[in-house]
Amino acid sequence: MKIKQLLFISFLFNIIFLLTVAYIFRDKWIQKFVAMKGDSKIVMFGNSLTAQGKWVELLGRTDVLNSGFPGLCTYHFLGLIQANVVDRHPEICFVEAGINDITVGVAQEKIQQNYQVILETLLKNRITPIVTLTLFEQNDPVSKAEVIRLNNFLIEYCQQHKISYINLNPYLADSTGLKAEFAVDKTHLNAEAYKIWGREINRILAAKNI
Known part of the structure; x- marks a missing residue:
């Protein structure tokens, strides 16, 4: 027994x-x-913040492909967009980038130019782009100032071209930057932050009936 x-x-x-x-x-x-x-309707395209998201779970669907690449800048994404987004033929692509450019000192004008080419490439290929505005880091006033400059450009560009965008900073940050309660380090997000991000993505998908 x-x-x-x-x-x-x-x-x-x-x-x-x-x-x-x-x-x-x-x-x-x-x-x-x-x-x-090969039939993903949604592609998540971005740096480590995108790569670390468990999007299938967060969005509750299996037609979402994570094309996140840790540590990369907007100029890297120019060379990756064809194989990792365009050739996948999604209906919609959520783009998130910029903080790595700022960290390594890429000129603001160059970041904006690269971002614009990324969005133009998606539009040219009949893929709906959705911009996730660049997130603030923790306690870094210099980085925050550059993020604000980039996001102001992105907001204006999106409004001019009727592109939807997601701004997570009002939910995840305060006057000092990324809140500790949503962070695992200076830059990266914890599970609670990803739930908020997933909620905002689902709001966009519902509005666009995708």
Whole structure:
């Protein structure tokens, strides 16, 4: 009887372990499936902030492809947009970029020019762009000033070209920058912040009936 109990306990532990592994890696597995299917309606295109989002879970759908690339700048995305967005033929692309450019000292004019080319490329290929305005970092006044300059440009450009945009800063930041309650470090977001981001994306998708 004791052996049967031990075997049963061992079996339960194995099941719990397998379920835990499946839970942790489910988003990556689904992403591979979405990439292989090749029919993603939505592409998330951006830097590490985008890459770290569990978009399948956050958006509650399996037609979203995460094309996030940690550490990259807007000039990198110019070379990646064809293979990672355009060739995927999505209906809509959420673009998030800029903070890495600011960190490494790329001139504001160049960042804006690169961003404009990214958005023009999407429009030319009949892909609806949605801009996620650049997020503030924690306690960095110099970075914050550059983010404000970039976002002011993006807001004006989006308004001129009837492009929707998401501004997360009113939800995630205060006068000093990214709030500690939403941060895992100076720049990156925690799970609570991603829930807010996912909520705003779903609001856009519902408005556009996608």
